[in-house]
Amino acid sequence: MLTVEQTDFYEQNGYLMVEDVITKDELNKLQEITYDFIESSRQVTENDDVFDLDEGHSAETPRLTRIKLPHKQDKYFDEILKNSGVTEVLRDLLGDHATLLTSKLNTKAPGGGMAVEWHQDWAFYPHTNDSLLAFGLMLEDVNLENGPLQVIPGSHKGPVLSHHHDGIFCGAINPDDPNFQREKIVTLTGKAGSMTVHHARTLHGSAPNQSDRPRLILFYEIAKADAWPILGATSYYHGLGQSKFWDDLQDRTIIGEPCVEPRVENVPVRMPLPPAKDASSIFKTQKSGGAKSAFM
């Protein structure tokens, strides 16, 4: 699916944009399911296992920051990962054995839907090696107004910056950090059906949604199967116990087989601890952890 130029570009820059990665029918189906979820959030008044609500959410005007773990909410979100153009891109970037870590559908509500402050995913979930990436499938067109993903090319080869504020993990860098090279920012806009990929160590963030339509990006975080999570990071599977973890790992295997011999590399690790008061999502971690905004 990817050309050598594309895989080289990803290797050097730590990000990639792939257009038309899914078919029109696949896109339509994903959109339909997503709008059904947004519709059903009208009944919801508090954050729960499915919805992360944005300020101002109501039955009249649903405002969501996120639909949590979409691959657990509807099997089509799992199917698209394991059997579509997306799967081929992952194979080209990660090889023949790859595992899903988590998924989230960031819905960024119209008229000010929350920014995601600049961060490196790696700070949230260190592993035994850094063959990890996140990709975002655009379910609607993403343009400059609705809060596109932004990245710093090459930052995956640089330092992992501090994501702590006053000794607490706040899930964001300080925008005044001298290693944050704002002048290098690349903005990833694109058509529905496009896919952005970023390495787990690539610095990225996104501004509030200033448009009158939601910004729907379906994110998945994926590891080469020999990258094992380090206990202390946040994910639901850390609390499952061995048996359920093993079953869950089979379910999360996208390509090939699980690997029970972790590849241990000399990677920079600082545990995302102590946690912020509310660590239930990146939005809550950044807010309750006191992260300084880069978008004010």
Ligand SMILES: O=C(O)CCC(=O)C(=O)O
């Ligand atoms: O929604 C976005 O723009 C970025 C999401 C992200 O980086 C995250 O959830 O870790």
